[in-house]
Amino acid sequence: MTAITTRLGGVQWTHPKTIGFFGIALGALAAWLALPPLASRTAVLPIAIGIVAIAIGIWTWSREQRRVGGGAVASGILGIALGVVATRSSTAHLDQVVVWSALGAATLRYATPLTFAAIGGLFCERSGVVNVALEGMLLTGAFFGIWGAIWAHSWAGSWAWVVGVICAALAGMALAAIHAVWAIHLKVDQIISGTAINFLALGITGYLFIDKYGDTGTPGNVPDYGIPDVHLSFLQNWYFIGPIIGQLNLMIWVSFVLLVATYIFVFRTPYGLRLRAVGEHPRAADTVGISVYKVRYMAVIGSGAIAAMGGAYLSIGFVHSFNEGMTNGTGFIGLAALVFGKWRPFPTYCAALLFGFSSALADRLPSAYGNQWGTLFQALPYLLTLIAVAGVIGRSIGPAASGRPYVKQ
């Protein structure tokens, strides 16, 4: 409790950074006013508030808080743009797209693969190994998840998804093991070996997919034995919350548990301390008797298992089919969420929610505005990620030894 109060009291309200964050919030407010339920029909309001946000941003910029200031300017411009677009389109269309509860549920669905990828990346990078292979691990998990479920369907019935998730995790671990050997023992540049693994995963899953399901695609009955939804019937009638979390996929709940477990493991147990020590200062860790290689191997292979489970959610919990290269950069967005969240579990999850929200929005737009605009909006999560890595909220400094092979003495 004391920690919370000091944190609240510790905020310096007149500090340029605080004011800059206020500017970012104003930009969001500008867009929100033009959307349901308020749905202001005049463009003056969003424009005025957006201009205030931009002005605050410029002031913050001039006070040497460049990133927050830039963020406020960007948020103001985005707020004005969204606000004007929203006031220009009909209320019927807006009501069709902006159903907050449906958007909330879709956000959670889209954020889950990102969360698994980012948590996998967190273990890997906290141990000092850069993991750009998350994309390939997700894709591998997606393929082997659905492959395992289809294979197990004949004897495991509706529980086949368990086999699918296990297959996915094993395949992800195998792929991660390659990355681990290359990064830890062979001391190859970790970004290059990660890129190579992404290509390998793309090629292998594509090859096996064409070889096994090339003519007809994955079977249509996958939803029958995919990862089930959790129905919370007592929540159904609750206002707003019911529609969002009343009927979520099991893996989304697993991702919540994973998040808390990761926080406790990494920051509250001796094992987590060892993990972080190895990532920050491997020589010091080695000196006190921690086996740097062992910790790194376990972290990298574990990250493969976690990321691949996110892939399994994608194929047998979400879209119920597989396609060549179906992850479409999800792993990289997860990695960006990790950087955005400064390698900490909960901020990372907030970033994943932000990216998930933009995906959910892009998904719902075509129903009202036609495919053309929906297509353009598909670029939104990537644009947000780009803005995020540009460091809107402060420079994020990763584990000190990240990306550096450790040479034993």
Add this chain to the structure above:
Amino acid sequence: MSDDEKRVDESVELPKSQDEVPQAPLEPGVIPPPSMHFASRFDGLSGIIAPLLTTLIAFLMGGLVVALTGKNPIKVYHAIWNGTGLNWFFHIGNHSARIPFSTTHMWFPWDTASISAQNLQQTLLLTSPIILTGLAVAFAFRCGMFNIGGQGQYFAGTIFAVWVGTSFSSLSPWVHIPLVLVIGALAGAAYAGIAGILKATVGAHEVISTIMLNWISIWVGSYLFGQGGPLQGSQASIPISNDIMESAKLPVFWGLKLLQGLSIGIFVAVAMLVVYWILINRTTLGFEVRAVGFNPEAARYGGISVARNYFLAMAISGSFAGLAGAVDITGWEYRIGENDIHANQIGFIGLAAALLGRNTALGVGLASLLFGALINGTSGRQLDPSIFRPELAGNLTTIIQGLVILFVGLNLGGVWVWLKRRRRA
């Protein structure tokens, strides 16, 4: 944000830009061994033997995948080889050939009109953009950056080449073609420049930013050429752009234009190999770029602006990739559809070509020929589906590409030492 972090934020003066961030050696005061420098991590494989060995390993392992799924790898590779047209060089006889752009014929040892000659034209048509996207990766690499954004920069060049190529109906080809190529290159440079500026000013890692730029370009391209998009052609139901003007098409010097003959784009690509070599080895800019790539700390100590070189290197490499897009459009594609944008992989293949070619001009040229031949040989147009499905073969290409990248960075000497040590233990 926790209390501790906040205190750190205020008390410690954070570095302002990427080049001020210390490169975090493992221990303060200890100079990192040469193997820690980005560029020198790739010295384990030297000369021509190592890339050849890498290719051999990649093809052997690719063959293993083919064999494991119940096909005969030797048959498959033989079919791919025949599709590449490289066998053309081995059929020497007594033929005559027309000198390009004239009517005179002269004696020539190879038959310029055979089927394998046509296959070779397709291989070389694919080789040209791969050389250029390979150079895009190689140039950034020499500056210590890993430009995975070749694909997006290629699309930037493609989009602007289509736009400029379909406009201006009555221009002379002498003006229109250079205009399209230059605008394409500039578009690529500007697009890559975004990643360069982000790297130079706020230190955003170029791998993530260029990948995001790739996806943005894919969706913007789909929007532009898709149903109802602003650059969609005159046929409202087909998501394909209009054809570019005749005046913007590169002249075809080998084969027939109707049969997708070889355009002079290959000469543009080879000329750029020379430009790359001169730029890297014989100019101040190249020296600075290499210095930054080898050791940014030392470069700054020597008075070189690291941030400026990050931006310049990224922009120049983007211009190579943008030119690749323009050469493809003006050389043989002439138009682009929404589907092409999702299927195109040229930028990523350039990545493998650059790494396999060890970022040298000659190496990139040879590796591009290898990948151009591989892609052409595995394409639906060349590969007999009764021997091996082209979709499978396309994925086989991706696997081989991944294996090449995986093994090319490997220090074989280091592996040998590691294995020896393990045996002793």
